[in-house]
Amino acid sequence: MANYKSLYQEVILDHNKKPRNYGTIESPSHHAVGHNPLCGDHISVDVVLGDERINNIAFQGESCAICKASASMMTTAIKGKTRAEAETLIQEFLAMATGKLSHDACPNIGRLAVFAGVSDLPTRVKCAILPWHTLSGAFNAVATTSTESEDDPMHAPIGDA
Amino acid sequence: MSAIQTTLKSRSTPAFDVERIRADFPILTLKVNDKPLVYLDNAASSQMPQQVIDRLVRYQTTQHANINRAVHYLSEIATSEFEEARRKLQHFINANEEREVIFTSGTTDSINLVMHGYGRKFIGAGDEIILTTLEHHSNIVPWQMLAEEKGAKIRVVPINDAGELLIDEYEKLFNERTKFVGVMHVSNALGTINPIKEMIAFAHARGVPVLVDGAQAAPHMKVDVQDLDCDFYAFSGHKLCGPTGIGILYGRAALLENMQPFKGGGDMILSVTFEKTIYNTIPHKFEAGTPPIAAAIGLGAAVDYLSEIGMDAIAAxxxxxxxxxxxxxNAMPGVRIIGTAEHKAAVLSFAVDGVHPHDIGTLLNQEGIAVRTGHHCAQPVMQRLHVPATSRASFAFYNSMDEVDALIAGIRTVQKIFT
Known part of the structure; x- marks a missing residue:
């Protein structure tokens, strides 16, 4: 059964309430917007990538607590890392959130392990991974990403009435 | 309203014993996350009573064969049970003739049938189709496809902040190019009951036929297609305590007879040569291929079950x-009802300050409470009311006042977590 208790724990609620690095950056080197068309959530990610390291990162948008906390914690984890380190962390986070790897098998995941429980909630995985998809899009000069795009690991329509 | 007040006081009318009704629904005894299931997602799909489950089992174990074909025992009994189900549905909606009741796969399929069968034949370039802001995507997208194909135009009836159609504006949309009206009976997102009888009368006075999307109305109130005087009425079996994969299109016989078939194949023909095919009579003209026989018979049992309780008692x-x-x-600070029409069916969309609907849905699920969160396949109405999404509790006759209390307690828990 899904592990909600571990999902809505203090650290996630705190980042939702007081998101870190919230806003935009005037002249980012990399920028992308991510959408989850199923729930209307959208976030933008701005990055300033220096010669070696990510000097600054910010996000902004309308989303649920899981998405906002994921974005906030992503920015704190990514700031100061090299692009290669950031790319590795993106891969680890996506693998953990989609249940392909346990958080123990992700050496760089650190405090982001609080999102491991989301893999038990298929309808909420997209919320957690949207910021990471968007960051990946920014690095790869994809201006707009969507949780419904073909390359989305969770690509699966949620229908209904 | 005195009957309702009595209900509130005693939490159950003498005539309506909700505990006895709940005993018919085996799924309602489930526990979810160690809590009793509180199923409040009935607008998406309703649950099935044992009587319908038993009917499906009896059909499948003693009556199944293909219909309208062979002369053997099973084929004859399956055919007669299938047609008996059609008669049950005819009486359920008070259709004048049984051939006006077409089995489809659901409301979406019913609307697409009308779009292809009627729309493609009778709606052309420059013609106008009137829809409303409240419509479910299934009563928008087929008409957009037709409009694109034919060069027709879609006009949209606006709503007020309460989620009620602006009838003056509806009337102003009519002109000599108006060829069709599509309107939902009850809004799935807000619960608004639309004044469709008056809207139909207005359209008919101008010679314009009306399709009613009754998906959210048929399970909750007495529907009389002759009294409404509608031309088409579409609804789904699975929202009506029946199986998925079955739905109904009611159509006025004179219109159905002039329409193009939607799907070609077996059963919908009288004779086929490579030179010419002669179509079958209605309703068979619109029922190509082997239909979902078990589901149709199950739906027949479902409307028997509902009729025995009584649609008026259910509505009350x-x-x-x-x-x-x-x-x-309304008494809770920080919680707001979205959709406050004067006439509403059992749909309650709400927003909680500072909490996204998806978080509400996940946290209520932790308490065993099933609600729907999202745009409810009605993005235009969400845009109009400036909400990206809502949480929606939708009730059925088997829900109890105790379950309302559980919902309220669940919302309080959500608020506590997010303070």
């Missing part, structure tokens, strides 16, 4: 649930 109990839940929510 659901209205009492809605009234009680609305009062509770």
């Amino acid at each position: 109990h659901e209205l009492a649930l809605l009234k009680y839940a609305s009062e509770q929510i």
Whole structure:
């Protein structure tokens, strides 16, 4: 059964309430917007990538607590890392959130392990991974990403009435 | 309204024993996350009573064969049970003739049938189709496809902040190019009951036929297609305590007879040569291929079950649930009801300050409470009311006042977590 208790724990609620690095950056080197068309959530990610390291990162948008906390914690984890380190962390986070790897098998995941429980909630995985998809899009000069795009690991329509 | 007040006081009318009804639904005894299931997602799909489950089992174990074909025993009994189900549905909606009741796969399929069968034949370039802001995507997208194909135009009836159609504006949309009206009976997102009888009369005075999307109305109130005087009425079996994969299109016989078939194949023909095919008579003209026989018979059993309880009794109990839940929510700081029409069916969309609907849905699920969160396949109405999404509790006659209390307690828990 899904592990909600571990999902809505203090650290996630705190980042939702007081998101870190919230806003935009005037002249980012990399920028992308991510959408989850199923729930209307959208976030933008701005990055300033220096010669070696990510000097600054910010996000902004309308989303649920899981998405906002994921974005906030992503920015704190990514700031100061090299692009290669950031790319590795993106891969680890996506693998953990989609249940392909346990958080123990992700050496760089650190405090982001609080999102491991989301893999038990298929309808909420997209919320957690949207910021990471968007960051990946920014690095790869994809201006707009969507949780419904073909390359989305969770690509699966949620229908209904 | 005195009956409702009595219900509220005693939490159950003498005539409506909700505990006895709940005993018919095996799924309602489930526990979810170690809590008793509180199923409040009935607008998406309703649950099935044992009587319908038993009917499906009896059909499958003693009566199944293909219909309208062979002369053997099973084929004859399956055919007669299938047609008996059609008659049950005819009486359920008070259609004039049984051939006006077409089995489809659901409301979406019914609307697409009308778009292809009627729209493609009778709607052309420059013609106008009137829809409303409230419509479900299934009563928008088929007409957009037709408009694109034919060069027709879609006009949209606006709503007020309460989620009610602006009838003056509806009337102003009519002109000599108006060829069709599509309107939902009850809004799936807000619960608004639209004044369709008056809207139909207005359209008919101008010679314009009307399709009613009854998906959210048929399960909750007595529907009389002759009294409404509608031309088409579409609804789904799985929202009506029946199986998935079955739905109904009611159509006026004179219109159905002039329409193009939607799907070609077996059963919908009288004779086929490579030179010419002669189509079958209605309703068979619109039922190509082997239909979902078991599902149709199951739906017949479902409307028997509902009729025995009585649609008026169902409507009264659901209205009492809605009234009680609305009062509770209105008394909660930080919670707002989305959709406050004067006439509403048992749908309660709400927003909690500072909490995204998806978080509400996940946290209520932790308490065993099933609600729907999202745009409810009605993005235009969400845009109009400036909400990206809502949480929606939708009631059925088997829901109890205790379950409303559980919902309210669940919302309080959500608020506590997010303070």
